Amino acid sequence: MRIPIIAGNWKMFKTVAEAKDFATALPAIEKGVEAVVCVPFTALSSVGEILSRKNVSLGAQNVHWEEEGAFTGEISPLMLKELGVKYAIIGHSERRAYFNETNETVNLRIKAALKHGIHPIVCVGEDLQQRETGQTKAVVKEQMEAAMQGISQEDLFKFVIAYEPIWAIGTGKTSSAEDANEVIGYIRQLIADQFDQNTAIQVRIQYGGSVKPENIAGFMDQPDIDGALVGGASLKPDSFAALLKGARHE
């Protein structure tokens, strides 16, 4: 059985002091759901230990593909590993749109993360124009195939995939749970095509885009959706705890 996974993506929110306040206020997480918080790089070293006492894993929001070098402003997988980072978001649509992230650099970052024992949370998803012109599956296929390029089956099991339709991020618009499930089912099919059905069944795939405590249950009821990657609603301890409660397998 796939354990549901809820990951908060704080994006560029919270100072160290604010991050510590969140971690301190968060109640301990009960079994039945895996919780991850992807904090800004600056907060990683301060909140990791507090979160781990509450059974919450530490995540980063990006990772470079080299271990060190002249890459001003970048953070290497070794640096993240040293701080106890277990997950790294890779290929978020905001990085693809504003920071020139490509399918090729996404693949490089995934490989570097895996090499250092960090699980990638790989983001894929179409924009509004692509949605309206019926290109959703083609876009997701291209992103998934590039992400899986040169990846072994053993490493694919370590992936978490987040299907985030760009038009649903931060807009209050969500995909219907059924539509999200259909695309996520398609992603599973792409994994089966590349590997096999058994692999496809085991990989966890999240939905992301305006997920809130009020709507999470609808997504979790879908057979192919294993959790959520959550921005805005992950910023408050109460709201994050409510998301986890809504996602837990009783």
Ligand SMILES: O=C(CO)COP(=O)(O)O
């Ligand atoms: O981009 C997202 C998570 O990575 C989704 O953000 P929102 O939950 O704020 O829509």
